[in-house]
Amino acid sequence: MCMSINRVSDAQQVFLRRLKRQDLLVRACRWGILLLFLALWELGAQFKWIDAFLISSPGRMLLTLKTLMESGELLRHVGVTLWEMILGFFFGTALGLLLAMALWWSNTLAKILDPYLVVLNALPKIALGPVLIVWMGSGTRAIVVMTLLISVIVTLATVLSGFLEIAPEKLTLLRAFGASKWDCLRMVVLPGSVPAIVSAIKLGIGMSWVGVIVGEFLVSKAGLGYLIVYGGQVFKLDLVMAATAILCTLAALMYAVTALFEKRVRDTRGE
Amino acid sequence: MYYHDLAGETAVLQSFSMKVERGEFVALLGPSGCGKSTILSLAAGLLRPDSGRVLLRGEEIIAPPFHMGYMLQRDQLFPWLSVRENARLGLRVRGMLGEESQDRVETLLKACGLADFANAFPRQLSGGMRQRVALVRTLAVDPEFLLLDEPFSALDAQTRLKLADEVKLLIQAEGRAALLVSHDIAECVSMAGKVVVLSKRPARIKRVVEIELEGTPLERRGLPRFREYFDFLWKELDVHVD
Numbered sequence: 001m002c003m004s005i006n007r008v009s010d011a012q013q014v015f016l017r018r019l020k021r022q023d024l025l026v027r028a029c030r031w032g033i034l035l036l037f038l039a040l041w042e043l044g045a046q047f048k049w050i051d052a053f054l055i056s057s058p059g060r061m062l063l064t065l066k067t068l069m070e071s072g073e074l075l076r077h078v079g080v081t082l083w084e085m086i087l088g089f090f091f092g093t094a095l096g097l098l099l100a101m102a103l104w105w106s107n108t109l110a111k112i113l114d115p116y117l118v119v120l121n122a123l124p125k126i127a128l129g130p131v132l133i134v135w136m137g138s139g140t141r142a143i144v145v146m147t148l149l150i151s152v153i154v155t156l157a158t159v160l161s162g163f164l165e166i167a168p169e170k171l172t173l174l175r176a177f178g179a180s181k182w183d184c185l186r187m188v189v190l191p192g193s194v195p196a197i198v199s200a201i202k203l204g205i206g207m208s209w210v211g212v213i214v215g216e217f218l219v220s221k222a223g224l225g226y227l228i229v230y231g232g233q234v235f236k237l238d239l240v241m242a243a244t245a246i247l248c249t250l251a252a253l254m255y256a257v258t259a260l261f262e263k264r265v266r267d268t269r270g271e
Numbered sequence: 272m273y274y275h276d277l278a279g280e281t282a283v284l285q286s287f288s289m290k291v292e293r294g295e296f297v298a299l300l301g302p303s304g305c306g307k308s309t310i311l312s313l314a315a316g317l318l319r320p321d322s323g324r325v326l327l328r329g330e331e332i333i334a335p336p337f338h339m340g341y342m343l344q345r346d347q348l349f350p351w352l353s354v355r356e357n358a359r360l361g362l363r364v365r366g367m368l369g370e371e372s373q374d375r376v377e378t379l380l381k382a383c384g385l386a387d388f389a390n391a392f393p394r395q396l397s398g399g400m401r402q403r404v405a406l407v408r409t410l411a412v413d414p415e416f417l418l419l420d421e422p423f424s425a426l427d428a429q430t431r432l433k434l435a436d437e438v439k440l441l442i443q444a445e446g447r448a449a450l451l452v453s454h455d456i457a458e459c460v461s462m463a464g465k466v467v468v469l470s471k472r473p474a475r476i477k478r479v480v481e482i483e484l485e486g487t488p489l490e491r492r493g494l495p496r497f498r499e500y501f502d503f504l505w506k507e508l509d510v511h512v513d
């Protein structure tokens with residue numbers, strides 16, 4: 001309910017202040033842990049507590065990144081991985097949504113396809129790698145398809161369970177107004193499943209990162225996954241760690257974008 | 272009318288016949304699980320009878336009819352739509368959302384004391400207000416005949432009495448007919464002009480009682496004869512607690 005409080009009481013102010021202080025503490029500790037970790041790592045490498053050749057160090061990683069940046073290699077690799085990831089995620093999500101709608105539409109189809117989906121879900125998709133390479137060639141296409149394969153089932157399962165959670169009375173209500181099945185999908189099932197779709201997107205993004213790196217491990221001439229594998233092969237751990245750190249940052253950034261998107265969706269729906 | 276499942280078939284309705292006249296308020300009173308809701312679903316065109324016919328204005332109902340409004344036990348408001356958009360839902364489904372019908376929704380919202388909440392979301396409303404929105408949604412399509420499936424059962428006692436008054440007033444304002452399903456004797460006597468008592472499953476009509484009481488549902492509850500009707504129906508219903 002909208003209530004306008006013009007005068008904030010003292011007790012309320014104390015409460016707000018305490019909340020703010022806690023928030024500040026949480027933020028400070030979060031960054032503190034990261035900085036402490038990096039500092040210890042760097043110190044450990046400087047004072048030879050750890051072998052920087054095997055474990056690398058923040059300084060060496062920065063140096064590697066600088067070199068990569070200056071040659072323009074870094075942006076190219078990041079761009080390749082991001083592009084593959086976004087393509088795979090997009091097609092995986094679209095296909096998952098479409099399949100979920102089809103299975104919601106026809107109960108018979110859902111029953112028929114159920115064992116296939118169970119097996120496809122249980123199958124480690126990486127086992128399909130060689131097949132993909134033969135079919136798609138060793139390039140972007142195989143990686144995108146791998147990403148799609150890894151994300152599509154999770155998206156399908158999450159969205160479909162959202163669809164099936166819609167109260168049947170809501171459908172009855174709509175049908176009593178004379179709504180067609182398409183109306184039901186459009187007016188209740190899809191809008192009612194937006195929270196499920198948002199969580200499917202979040203899961204799908206995570207799965208797509210897995211897919212794209214797995215794909216790049218298998219076949220690639222560029223990308224962060226390629227850098228990691230290449231670095232491992234030539235024993236340049238600085239490169240492996242630097243690429244991993246970039247991957248972490250990208251995943252975190254994408255998570256932040258998703259969280260923002262989720263908040264926007266919630267706001268427009270009054271949640 | 273039969274229901275089928277793996278264990279076999281269950282007869283829900285057998286040789287059942289009833290009629291609701293224009294402008295009439297009829298209540299179906301029966302024990303839980305006797306088939307009351309099935310009768311409503313048949314009337315709403317959501318189910319087709321295995322044999323027999325359901326007619327509205329002399330025409331057989333084969334799909335949810337245009338002149339019918341259906342109000343469910345729970346409001347079933349869509350949490351992602353504002354009160355106004357929820358109220359417009361039926362119009363939107365039927366593609367009747369014009370200027371005139373929009374005015375109608377606003378008038379109804381005002382009549383139900385919801386004008387200030389038109390842009391609020393259902394989550395922000397109390398149970399009684401939510402059910403009022405559901406009523407507006409039902410009336411927005413201007414039905415001649417309303418089906419009420421225990422529309423007050425999910426509300427607390429005070430809200431229930433208040434809302435019964437409002438619903439009755441709004442329904443009868445434009446000479447609409449209504450068929451109320453309930454297992455609450457007092458509710459039936461206070462609202463209806465005629466109470467049809469049903470037997471256990473398969474439902475048949477045990478008795479039809481004309482209620483000759485004047486006034487709003489709340490006023491009726493205070494009348495001496497209200498008690499008589501109540502006692503009579505209680506005996507008819509023959510409730511066993513087991």
